[in-house]
Amino acid sequence: GTDSESKVTTLRIGHTLDTQHSVHKAMEYFGARVAELSGGTIEVKIYPGSQLGNEREMIELLQIGSLSMTKVSASPLEGFVPAMKIFSIPYIFRDNAHFWTVLNSHIGKTLLQEVEPFRLKGLAYYDAGSRSFYSNNKPIHSPADLAGMKIRVLNSPTAVRTVRELGGAATPVSWGELYTALQQGVVDGAENNPPSYYLSRHYEIARYYSLDEHTSVPDIMLMSLRTWDNLSAQQQAWVSEAMQDSVLFQRQAWQQSTAESLAKVKADGVEVIYPDKTLFVEAVKPFHESLRDTEVGALISEIKAL
Amino acid sequence: MDYTAIALIVTFFVLLLLNVPISFSIGIATLVAMLLSIDFTPAVTTIAQRMAGGLDSFALLAIPFFVLSGMIMGRGGIAKRLINCALALIGSLPGGLALVNVVSCMLFGAISGSAVATTSAIGSFMLPEMKKQGYDENFSAAVTAAASTTGMLIPPSNILIVYAIASGGVSIAALFMAGYLPGVMVGLALMVVCFIHAKRKGYATTARLPLKVVLQQVGAALPSLFLIILVIGGIVGGIFTATEAGAIAVVYSLILAVGVYREVTPKQLPDILLKSGETTAIVMLLIGASTAMSWMLSYANIPQNISEFMLDISDNPIVILLLINLLLIVVGAFLDMTPAVLIFTPIFLPVAAELGMSPLQFGIMIVLNLSIGLCSPPVGAVLFITCAIAKTRLDKIIKPLLPLYAAMFVVLMLVTYVAWFSEALPALFGV
Amino acid sequence: MRKVIRLLDQFVAGILMLAMTLILLTVVWQVISRYVLADPASVTEELSRFLLIWIGLLGAAFAYRQKVHLGFNLIVEKQPPERRKYILTLVELLVIIFCASTLLFGGAQLVSLTLELEQISAALGVRMGYVYIVLPLSGALIICYGLINIHNLWLADEEEAW
Ligand code: NA
Numbered sequence: 001g002t003d004s005e006s007k008v009t010t011l012r013i014g015h016t017l018d019t020q021h022s023v024h025k026a027m028e029y030f031g032a033r034v035a036e037l038s039g040g041t042i043e044v045k046i047y048p049g050s051q052l053g054n055e056r057e058m059i060e061l062l063q064i065g066s067l068s069m070t071k072v073s074a075s076p077l078e079g080f081v082p083a084m085k086i087f088s089i090p091y092i093f094r095d096n097a098h099f100w101t102v103l104n105s106h107i108g109k110t111l112l113q114e115v116e117p118f119r120l121k122g123l124a125y126y127d128a129g130s131r132s133f134y135s136n137n138k139p140i141h142s143p144a145d146l147a148g149m150k151i152r153v154l155n156s157p158t159a160v161r162t163v164r165e166l167g168g169a170a171t172p173v174s175w176g177e178l179y180t181a182l183q184q185g186v187v188d189g190a191e192n193n194p195p196s197y198y199l200s201r202h203y204e205i206a207r208y209y210s211l212d213e214h215t216s217v218p219d220i221m222l223m224s225l226r227t228w229d230n231l232s233a234q235q236q237a238w239v240s241e242a243m244q245d246s247v248l249f250q251r252q253a254w255q256q257s258t259a260e261s262l263a264k265v266k267a268d269g270v271e272v273i274y275p276d277k278t279l280f281v282e283a284v285k286p287f288h289e290s291l292r293d294t295e296v297g298a299l300i301s302e303i304k305a306l
Numbered sequence: 307m308d309y310t311a312i313a314l315i316v317t318f319f320v321l322l323l324l325n326v327p328i329s330f331s332i333g334i335a336t337l338v339a340m341l342l343s344i345d346f347t348p349a350v351t352t353i354a355q356r357m358a359g360g361l362d363s364f365a366l367l368a369i370p371f372f373v374l375s376g377m378i379m380g381r382g383g384i385a386k387r388l389i390n391c392a393l394a395l396i397g398s399l400p401g402g403l404a405l406v407n408v409v410s411c412m413l414f415g416a417i418s419g420s421a422v423a424t425t426s427a428i429g430s431f432m433l434p435e436m437k438k439q440g441y442d443e444n445f446s447a448a449v450t451a452a453a454s455t456t457g458m459l460i461p462p463s464n465i466l467i468v469y470a471i472a473s474g475g476v477s478i479a480a481l482f483m484a485g486y487l488p489g490v491m492v493g494l495a496l497m498v499v500c501f502i503h504a505k506r507k508g509y510a511t512t513a514r515l516p517l518k519v520v521l522q523q524v525g526a527a528l529p530s531l532f533l534i535i536l537v538i539g540g541i542v543g544g545i546f547t548a549t550e551a552g553a554i555a556v557v558y559s560l561i562l563a564v565g566v567y568r569e570v571t572p573k574q575l576p577d578i579l580l581k582s583g584e585t586t587a588i589v590m591l592l593i594g595a596s597t598a599m600s601w602m603l604s605y606a607n608i609p610q611n612i613s614e615f616m617l618d619i620s621d622n623p624i625v626i627l628l629l630i631n632l633l634l635i636v637v638g639a640f641l642d643m644t645p646a647v648l649i650f651t652p653i654f655l656p657v658a659a660e661l662g663m664s665p666l667q668f669g670i671m672i673v674l675n676l677s678i679g680l681c682s683p684p685v686g687a688v689l690f691i692t693c694a695i696a697k698t699r700l701d702k703i704i705k706p707l708l709p710l711y712a713a714m715f716v717v718l719m720l721v722t723y724v725a726w727f728s729e730a731l732p733a734l735f736g737v
Numbered sequence: 738m739r740k741v742i743r744l745l746d747q748f749v750a751g752i753l754m755l756a757m758t759l760i761l762l763t764v765v766w767q768v769i770s771r772y773v774l775a776d777p778a779s780v781t782e783e784l785s786r787f788l789l790i791w792i793g794l795l796g797a798a799f800a801y802r803q804k805v806h807l808g809f810n811l812i813v814e815k816q817p818p819e820r821r822k823y824i825l826t827l828v829e830l831l832v833i834i835f836c837a838s839t840l841l842f843g844g845a846q847l848v849s850l851t852l853e854l855e856q857i858s859a860a861l862g863v864r865m866g867y868v869y870i871v872l873p874l875s876g877a878l879i880i881c882y883g884l885i886n887i888h889n890l891w892l893a894d895e896e897e898a899w
């Protein structure tokens with residue numbers, strides 16, 4: 001509802017991470033910036049830790065109109081915007097610089113705009129690093145080491161296919177059960193970015209972390225299109241500016257938390273492996289080939305050309 | 307507290323007193339509170355989404371499975387074998403039948419995961435038997451009601467799964483391990499009360515059975531008791547997750563009841579499936595409605611406000627934890643366990659965490675606390691069942707319940723203030 | 738009318754039994770495929786979650802018909818029969834209003850939203866609208882059962898109860 005007395009617009013942001021995470025801190029920074037720019041007429045309330053739902057559900061809440069903003073990984077967006085599948089395909093970016101070049105290019109901007117027919121406003125990309133394998137009993141130096149290993153994957157056909165192409169047995173396990181599943185040997189390993197590997201304490205069980213960096217799936221800041229349309233042009237400009245500032249803040253905070261996470265797991269005795277990535281890139285070539293004549297395939301060529 | 311919280315609480319209690327089913331009382335109260343700050347269409351759509359979303363959880367799957375296996379075991383001659391085993395082992399002690407009642411409830415509760423299933427399965431065998439031996443029927447009913455709650459802590463336990471969800475992902479395997487010691491402690495405490503009561507009343511004891519018969523009875527109960535090893539062993543051994551263990555328990559109890567004991571025929575299976583589907587749905591609707599309510603509570607920042615309020619009262623952990631416990635005991639008298647866990651976990655867990663209590667210990671504490679509530683009037687399924695079986699009235703069993711409450715309260719205090727009881731076993735087994 | 742209601746009851750019970758059987762087979766298959774066949778099934782986790790949503794909501798309607806949802810009846814039970822009839826009717830009406838607004842209307846909004854925007858589930862690739870359709874379905878069933886209960890309260894003696 002509207003508050004006619006004070007005329008303060010409240011933006012409610014939900015996310016699934018804890019308050020130590022760089023994303024939460026970037027949202028707090030966004031809140032402070034937008035309050036500053038708007039002279040206190042826009043306030044931000046943050047709901048961390050999946051209080052309001054998981055990522056897929058919060059996207060629906062934006063569409064319903066009971067939540068204003070959320071941060072989601074690009075992968076749950078695939079169910080809404082098929083083009084987002086592109087990020088789940090392994091080794092389409094050469095390195096982090098190439099990744100950001102693509103996100104800031106017309107490709108990234110177009111993808112962000114493609115959420116609009118789905119009643120969403122794509123505000124910005126946040127850094128979520130690259131995902132790599134971690135394992136319990138044996139180190140992973142090459143795809144051959146993955147043979148026969150049960151690797152926990154995200155619940156998406158592309159993620160399942162990626163692990164299969166690399167030789168592992170892709171096993172869907174819910175995030176909540178993963179720590180115990182690793183511990184009891186229901187799965188032999190999993191994959192995630194360094195801060196998640198560290199913050200989930202999976203490193204206590206899985207003592208080998210192999211930085212093969214197979215996928216780079218960005219986080220995306222979304223706003224309900226209904227909320228966006230209710231903002232004045234001036235308010236939209238404030239939100240956009242504050243969001244751009246928070247992106248720079250978050251990218252830096254992410255780099256720092258990645259470095260810290262790796263340092264901490266190393267200090268705890270985890271063996272961090274820097275494998276020869278060309279072996280992995282080679283292994284997913286058939287995957288890329290099979291996509292050649294599809295829309296996604298065309299996009300991959302475009303990305304590789306950048 | 308702001309007007310949203312007041313609207314929520316007032317609506318909820320008025321509906322409850324009118325005998326609107328609890329799940330709908332929660333749903334309607336949530337709707338009323340939500341309409342204060344959100345437009346009608348997004349409000350009702352959000353509630354619908356949260357009700358479905360609350361059930362969209364893999365960990366919850368264990369509930370239909372443990373309900374199903376409990377039902378198969380209840381009809382499959384398992385209770386009888388467990389009672390005979392307990393009788394052979396401890397029947398000749400003073401107050402033997404009362405002790406057998408407690409142990410049988412612990413064993414059956416351990417494999418069925420449901421207090422209601424335990425009360426009906428054990429009570430219908432034990433209560434007439436105790437009456438025949440001259441036990442006071444009100445005392446017998448009280449013992450059955452109190453003892454049936456031990457299965458809430460001794461794994462597998464559906465309520466611990468519900469807590470795992472409400473707490474935002476405490477490991478179910480760890481909770482299962484954590485429940486053993488406190489569950490057995492409650493059982494032992496109840497047995498002490500029975501022992502003293504029987505000594506004082508001078509109840510007759512049964513004759514000691516020859517060793518051969520004892521071994522026979524224990525042997526007959528072994529296949530049923532193996533379920534405990536199968537479930538926990540499978541989880542610890544990494545063969546399946548705590549959730550999948552439920553499905554394995556169903557398969558095992560089917561093999562036992564249909565294939566080995568032949569006390570359940572395949573023709574009875576559709577009815578068992580339907581009944582367990584119904585029981586599951588009762589719990590699921592509660593979970594769905596509570597999920598919508600906790601969304602509303604979070605949206606209005608109510609948990610943080612209550613937590614800050616409580617921490618303002620005192621910063622002494624002993625005082626605050628006692629306060630939480632007393633409040634939960636009152637809540638437990640009126641509210642069933644599942645909604646109580648779902649509603650109060652998000653509110654009190656942050657307070658307990660602030661005081662340095664682990665979510666694991668808090669879970670055991672809240673479940674033990676609400677176990678006392680489960681067998682205290684006016685609301686409590688196990689009470690109604692035992693009274694019906696013992697053909698007695700609710701008000702008559704309150705007096706014999708009092709010493710049993712006292713015993714449970716002592717264990718509750720130990721669990722609240724000594725983390726070791728909840729945390730030693732999970733640490734030992736590394737879950 | 739009674740025949741129609743009987744058919745409806747059997748239909749709901751049938752789906753509930755089927756879903757319970759399927760959910761058991763799905764999870765058993767998940768364990769077998771991972772542990773015995775070493776080729777983990779990738780859709781069982783999602784399929785079993787969706788089945789649970791159906792069991793929970795459709796079963797809620799079934800349980801409403803059986804009048805087994807937990808409630809607090811100590812005060813209402815002590816009222817004189819005539820007054821009790823009014824209270825019980827009010828309760829049915831409140832449940833009907835909730836189901837009509839939230840499960841039926843809110844649920845239908847959610848279904849049309851997810852179908853219109855073509856949201857697809859992550860593993861199975863089914864439309865989320867088909868999963869959510871159990872919301873309005875269950876809402877409509879509970880409304881029917883509520884009306885039947887009101888009918889039974891006022892218009893029928895024991896033998897004519899629907
Ligand atoms: Na149990």
Ligand code: NA
Pocket residue numbers: 638639640641679680681682683684685686
């Ligand atoms: Na009670």
